[in-house]
Amino acid sequence: xxxVSDLTDVxxxxxxxxxxxxxxxxxxxxxxxxxxLAGLEPLLEGSVHPTAVVEGPVRxxxxxxxxxxxxxxxxxxxxxxASIGHGARVRGGVVMGAGATIGHASEVKRAVxxxxxxxxHFNYVGDSLLxxxxxxxxxxxxxxxxxxxxxxxxxxxxxxxxxxxxMLGDDVSIGCNAVxxxxxxxxxxxxxxxxxxxxxxxxxxxxxxxxxxxxxxPLRDV
Numbered sequence: 001x002x003x004v005s006d007l008t009d010v011x012x013x014x015x016x017x018x019x020x021x022x023x024x025x026x027x028x029x030x031x032x033x034x035x036x037l038a039g040l041e042p043l044l045e046g047s048v049h050p051t052a053v054v055e056g057p058v059r060x061x062x063x064x065x066x067x068x069x070x071x072x073x074x075x076x077x078x079x080x081x082a083s084i085g086h087g088a089r090v091r092g093g094v095v096m097g098a099g100a101t102i103g104h105a106s107e108v109k110r111a112v113x114x115x116x117x118x119x120x121h122f123n124y125v126g127d128s129l130l131x132x133x134x135x136x137x138x139x140x141x142x143x144x145x146x147x148x149x150x151x152x153x154x155x156x157x158x159x160x161x162x163x164x165x166x167m168l169g170d171d172v173s174i175g176c177n178a179v180x181x182x183x184x185x186x187x188x189x190x191x192x193x194x195x196x197x198x199x200x201x202x203x204x205x206x207x208x209x210x211x212x213x214x215x216x217x218p219l220r221d222v
Contacts, residue, residue, distance in 0.1 A: 001157060002185060002201070004029060007169035008114060008131035014079065017095070020112075026167040026185060027159050029129045033093060033112055037075035046078065056092065064096075082113075085120070097132070111165070128165030137176035137194060142166040144182055152183040155201040159183065169204065 003026065004010065010021030016036075023032050040057045046064030048054055054066065056074025064078035067085045073092040078084070082096035083103075090102060091109035100113040103120030110127045113119065117130040125136070126144035136142075144165035146152060152164040166180040169187050174180070175194030186192070187204030196210040 001154075002026060002187070004129075006204075007129070007167065007188065009170070012132070013114070014097070017097075025154075025157075025159075026129060027154060027161060027164050027183075029112055029167070030110060030127055030161075030164070033095060033110065036095065037077065037093060040075040040077060042074075052084075079115070110163075126165045127161075127163045129167045131168055131172070131188075132170045134168045134171070135173045137174055137178065139177040140174045141179045142184075143179060146182050154183045154185050 004023055005021050007026060010018055013020060020029060020032055023029055040059055042057045043059040043061065045062045046060035048066045049068045051068045052066045052070045054072045058072060058074045059077040061078060061080045063081040065083050066072055067083065069086055070084045070088045072084060072090040075092060076090055077095040079096055079098045081099045083101050084090060085103040087105045088102045089107040093110035094108055096113045097115035099116045101118040101120050102108050106119045106123040108119060108125045111125050113130045114132045116133040118135045119125050121138040123136045124141045126142060128142045142165040144163045152159050152161050164183050167185045171189045172186050174192045175196065177194055178192050178196045178198060181199035184199055186202040189205040190202050192198055192208040193210045196208055198208055202208060
């Protein structure tokens with residue numbers, strides 16, 4: 001099975017986060033996240049817009065910012081230069097590496113966004129791991145709850161988790177309005193076309209295509 005070290009270079013993580021490389025399975029990053037944020041000490045070295053709402057323990061490192069009308073529920077840890085944009089909703093249990101972005105009208109809960117990861121426009125990210133420089137196109141959804149059945153599988157492995165979103169390796173790029181089913185794991189450097197519906201385990205450096213057939217017909221006089 002793929003490990004966290006297969007998805008990102010754990011030696012490049014901040015020292016306080018490097019234990020992420022010790023977890024047994026990628027979905028164990030969520031339990032690691034819970035432990036990391038337990039007893040989080042608040043810090044406000046960044047900037048918070050006057051219209052933003054911040055509740056609970058939030059650690060805001062130098063250069064991090066929370067934008068207008070954002071709603072942030074702790075615990076949350078924003079690394080240097082990380083940003084939460086206008087109207088974004090952070091529901092707690094979130095860590096953001098240096099320069100990571102949660103943008104306009106995006107909603108994120110219980111998720112790890114490593115250095116440079118972006119959920120920049122109208123995204124949903126729940127119970128997920130976004131490794132370094134992951135980019136979600138506008139409208140991408142990382143679904144975390146199955147409509148049918150018990151427990152989310154990753155490939156053929158039953159995780160025993162009721163909620164589990166996506167686990168995306170370094171430099172993964174997801175096209176606009178794609179939907180990643182619960183338990184989707186995508187290897188380093190892979191690209192997913194816009195409007196795709198993706199599930200299962202995708203190998204590193206894979207292009208996931210989706211085909212649509214369109215017709216062009218002349219308009220008739222009404």
